[in-house]
Each structure stands twice: as C-alpha cells, then as structure tokens.
Amino acid sequence: MATTGLLRFGHISASLAVFLGLLGALRSGHCDEQVPLILWTSEGTSLPRLSPPALGHIVEEQQLASHLEEALDAGPRNVLLFLQDKMSVEDFTLYGGAFGNKQDSVFPNLEGALMSSSSSLVLPAVSRTASNAVIGQLQDQLETSPLYLDGETLSQLRLNASSPALLVFRLPYGVVADLMSAKDVLSGNDEAIGQVLSTLKAQSVPYTAVYTALRPSREAASLAVEAGLGGGRSLLQSGRYRERERQRQIKGKAGLYGPVEFKEGEDTCILLWARNLTVGILRRGRWETHDLTPATFGKDVSPRLHGSSCDKSKSKLVLNYEKVLGHSSFKLTFALSQRHYKVSARRWFTLDAVELEYDGTRATFNGSRNVYAPAEFSYSCASVASFNAPLLVPRSPGDPANQWRVSFRDFQIQGFNVTGRTFSYASDCAAFFSPGIWMGLLTSLLLVLVLTYGLHMIMQLHTMDRFDDPKGPAIAVPQTE
Structure with missing residues (x-):
C-alpha cells in the first residue's frame, strides 16, 4: 500500500530530501497514479493546523480542495503554482540527497524556501485526477483566471497583496528528456523556482506556493537503476500495464483535447x-526550453492563427x-505543399519547412x-524533432x-x-x-545457408564399391611404377 500523509512543519530543521526519502522507502505499490504536492507560504505567514489523513490514504480531489480552501482562507491569496510535467516522491529520494551526500541535492532553492517558511504542507501521494x-x-477559490508566466516576465509584473492572483509556472520533465538527463532537468526546475521566489521577495509580496505535477514519473525501480542503486523488486505485470495504458491514451487522444483546426471559409483545411x-534555444552553453502545449491545445484554448x-x-x-523564451512575439509556422509524382502516379504532400519567427528573426528547419x-x-x-535522428x-x-x-x-x-x-487515415513515419x-x-x-551447406555435404557422401573382409585374404593393391 502507498503511504501518504499531510504533514505540517514549523521550522524545518531537516532536509526535505531526507524526509521524502523516508516516505519513499515506505511506499511499495500503486505509484503509477500518485504524485506529491508541496505547499508553503512566504516568511511571516502561517497555515492552520490540519489533521493528517490515515496511513495508506491517497488524497483525492474533494479532500485536496478542502485543504487548499483552508490554506487560502488563512494564508496569502497571491498563489504561485509550479506545475511540473511529471514528478514522483522517488525524484526527491534519489536526487535530494537521501541516498548520498546531502550537499549533492538538486533542490537547494526548494529546501531553502521550506526551511525559511513558517509553515509547510507536504502530501506525498495525491491522486493523478486531483x-x-x-x-x-485554485481558480474557483480565488475567483480569478490563471496567468501563465516564466521567471523573466514575472519581473515585469507588479502584484498587489490586497488582490488575489494565480500565477502558473510550467516546469518541464519528460518533455526534454532527449536534451538532458532527468537530474539536470530537476536542477533547472529548482533554479526556476528560486528565480521566481527571489523576484517575489524583492517586491515584498506575500505568497502561497504550490508545487505538484500532472502525472507521475518513472517508478522507483527504474529511478534507482538510473542512480546506480539497483532495481529492487517490482511486479511483472506493471510494465505491461503501463504500456497498455500508454497505448490506450494514444488511441484516445481525441478525448484529451481536439486538434488545432484552421478554416478557410466554412470548411476546415x-x-x-x-x-x-x-522549443529550446542555446544560451551561454545551456539549452533553455519552453513548452508550447498549454497555449496550443485544450478545451478553453483558442490559439491565434492569423497568417x-x-x-x-x-x-x-x-x-x-x-x-x-524572452521574446515578446513568437511564431511557429508549418509550411506544406502537395504535387503529383509521375513515378508513383499519385499526389503526395510534404512538410516543406518548420519556421520559428521571433522579434524579426526567422529560423527555418x-x-x-x-x-x-x-x-x-x-x-x-x-x-x-531536430535532434537525435532528426x-x-x-x-x-x-x-x-x-x-x-x-x-x-x-505528432x-x-x-x-x-x-x-477529423484526420484521414494516417501514414506513419515508422519504416x-x-x-x-x-x-x-x-x-x-x-x-x-548453414542448412543448405549441410544438405549439400550429405548429398556428396558415397559408399565404397569394395570392402575389406577381415576373415578372408587381404585385398591386394598392385603397385605400378
């Protein structure tokens, strides 16, 4: 059973990684549908004392809403939501120093924020739906729309402590796994959190921060293998179950959100x-990435398609x-064309180019x-992609x-x-x-070839036309000069 609990910290004297490492050691199953959630406030503010759930309880949507409501009623209503693509307790267990030197933790900014906060709430296991x-x-409780930002644009925004605000910061994980390792991505996310918190501290604006993920990352066994700790025991069925679930999600992707469609008149074309x-850009020897998915797809998202x-x-x-990525205007263009090819006696279409246009500069793939x-x-x-078998x-x-x-x-x-x-029948890129x-x-x-050679050798065998009889006279072989 998974172990969850709602824990309230006064002044944190121990590392967050050690604490979550102990929780991770107690967890043994059902990790595929759970993510951790961490909530804390700025210095000088405190949260009400909440009784933790029973051992083995997974926090569901209704209970999580109750916790958030109680926290916002007493805490600041300027909310920072750090939403990561994937995260599990094992990320803190492996990369927070629980199994090694604590100085190697990749979460120094997060741990520092929790240690300086007067109170914090940690939910090690929240259901994926919640x-x-x-x-x-948060939008319903604050009665305000979310504002998607990054660290650079936040510095240009002036917040008012008297009016609520919901600021959402998307943090990557698996979406950039091809560009860097998971440890480097988590370290970069921690730096992004530190940049945001430093900006709020400079503006002297009290805040309530929430750090969670949309889905769990890999299971503890695979994370342990990556860290060189050994795989441990795992269910034989778990891998097949996850693969079936992934295929089901891909087949049912239309149920997640619909495609972007451009109409010429009344017809979709x-x-x-x-x-x-x-998209990612190389700056000072390091790749900085930005996830365009939330601004492109979704029920309530209407991307601008002018041009x-x-x-x-x-x-x-x-x-x-x-x-x-620091550019005030940014365009992503897909240029396609079709023509008739005599060799195949049919028409084909090609994706001629993918263009990135930013502040008057154009990059073409x-x-x-x-x-x-x-x-x-x-x-x-x-x-x-433009890398790794591009x-x-x-x-x-x-x-x-x-x-x-x-x-x-x-894609x-x-x-x-x-x-x-709806899309027509798909021609897949897999050879x-x-x-x-x-x-x-x-x-x-x-x-x-080996079998053929063997049969050929067997067919070349011939019996002798004369045999030496040991009871009779020996066969005389005349010698000729």
Whole structure:
C-alpha cells in the first residue's frame, strides 16, 4: 500500500530530501497514479493546523480542495503554482540527497524556501485526477483566471497583496528528456523556482506556493537503476500495464483535447495535433526550453492563427504566441505543399519547412525529404524533432535554426483533403523494415545457408564399391611404377 500523509512543519530543521526519502522507502505499490504536492507560504505567514489523513490514504480531489480552501482562507491569496510535467516522491529520494551526500541535492532553492517558511504542507501521494484539477480548484477559490508566466516576465509584473492572483509556472520533465538527463532537468526546475521566489521577495509580496505535477514519473525501480542503486523488486505485470495504458491514451487522444483546426471559409483545411510541442534555444552553453502545449491545445484554448492560409497546392499554419523564451512575439509556422509524382502516379504532400519567427528573426528547419505522406492521408509520427535522428534539419549552416531545437511528440498533421474535423487515415513515419526485422531476416538467411551447406555435404557422401573382409585374404593393391 502507498503511504501518504499531510504533514505540517514549523521550522524545518531537516532536509526535505531526507524526509521524502523516508516516505519513499515506505511506499511499495500503486505509484503509477500518485504524485506529491508541496505547499508553503512566504516568511511571516502561517497555515492552520490540519489533521493528517490515515496511513495508506491517497488524497483525492474533494479532500485536496478542502485543504487548499483552508490554506487560502488563512494564508496569502497571491498563489504561485509550479506545475511540473511529471514528478514522483522517488525524484526527491534519489536526487535530494537521501541516498548520498546531502550537499549533492538538486533542490537547494526548494529546501531553502521550506526551511525559511513558517509553515509547510507536504502530501506525498495525491491522486493523478486531483493533481490535474489543482488549477481549476485554485481558480474557483480565488475567483480569478490563471496567468501563465516564466521567471523573466514575472519581473515585469507588479502584484498587489490586497488582490488575489494565480500565477502558473510550467516546469518541464519528460518533455526534454532527449536534451538532458532527468537530474539536470530537476536542477533547472529548482533554479526556476528560486528565480521566481527571489523576484517575489524583492517586491515584498506575500505568497502561497504550490508545487505538484500532472502525472507521475518513472517508478522507483527504474529511478534507482538510473542512480546506480539497483532495481529492487517490482511486479511483472506493471510494465505491461503501463504500456497498455500508454497505448490506450494514444488511441484516445481525441478525448484529451481536439486538434488545432484552421478554416478557410466554412470548411476546415488544416488539422494539427501533438501530445507535446517544445522549443529550446542555446544560451551561454545551456539549452533553455519552453513548452508550447498549454497555449496550443485544450478545451478553453483558442490559439491565434492569423497568417495561416491554404489552397489546393500549398498550406501554411501559423501559431502565434507571446513571451516565449524572452521574446515578446513568437511564431511557429508549418509550411506544406502537395504535387503529383509521375513515378508513383499519385499526389503526395510534404512538410516543406518548420519556421520559428521571433522579434524579426526567422529560423527555418527543412523537412520535405523526411516528412511526407499521400495527399489523401494525414502524416503521423511518434517523434518529429531536430535532434537525435532528426526529421527536421536547419536550412543552412549559417541559419539561426542551428541555435534552436524543436520537438513534437505524437505528432499528426494534415493540410489537404480534410473531411469534417477529423484526420484521414494516417501514414506513419515508422519504416516497415525496422532494425529488429532486419536482424531477424539476416539471422534466418544465415541459418538457411548453414542448412543448405549441410544438405549439400550429405548429398556428396558415397559408399565404397569394395570392402575389406577381415576373415578372408587381404585385398591386394598392385603397385605400378
């Protein structure tokens, strides 16, 4: 059973990593649907004393709403919500110093904030449904809309302690796993938290901070293997269950949120869907990333598409954003075209380019040689990126795109022959002859050659026409000179 509890700290004298490490050691199952939640206030403010749940209890949505309501009734109503893509208690256990030197903790800013806070609340296990409802619960209780920011834009905002505000800061985890390790990502997230808290401290604005995630990260066993601690015991079924769940989510992705659609008149002519859109820029030898997914997809999200166009031969989808990686204006453009190819006797469409336009500068990635599909189909790929077996490459060595990276997960696009608001049959980017298939074919060919050689040798065997009889006279073989 998973162990959860609501703990109230006065002045924290021990490291957060050690505390969560002890909790992680007690947990043994059902970690796939739980995430931790940490709540604290700025110096000089305190939270009411709340009784912890019973041992083994997982905090659900209704109970979490009650805790948040009691905290906001007594604490500051300027709320900072640090929302990470994935997180589990084991992240603190492995990278917070619980199994090694505490000086190696990657959460110095978070631990410092908790130690300086007059009171803190830690929920080691919150159901995934409850964590996904945190934004809506805070919005209802504060009666204000969420404002999505980053550390740089926060410095330009002036908060008023008398009026409530809900500031949401999205922190990556798995979305940039290809760019850096999980430990580096968590360290970068902690630095982002420290930057935000320093800005609020400089403005002398009291706040209530909440740190949680949308979904759990990997299970404790895989995290332990990454840290070199050994895998430990695990359920044999858990891996298959997670894979089935992932496939179910991919098949039911339309139920998560609908695709971006651009209409020319009354008819939809371009559709775009992705589980994740991420861009990154290289600054001072380090990759800084930004997740565009929340501003692109969702029930209540309407991305600005001005500049988009489509006709029978060319289509262009332009996604307009504000304040991305320090740029006041930012555009993500997908340029597609279709033409008839005589060799295949059919029409094909290609993704000619993906362009990033920011403050008058344009970075262009080519994709026409790698991203294509029949004109009647849509194009689908599990990963379309500009790194690690890239499908998108910079247009030229001197193009600004060499300083950028783009990554699209579970990507699907259709720019021609769209019927209604649904994608046509998808042409997947996965090749038919995968490395596993080639290995099987070559191994089978080698075995066939060995068998053929063996049969050939057997067929060449012949019996002697005369035999030496040991009871009779020996066979005389005349010698000739």
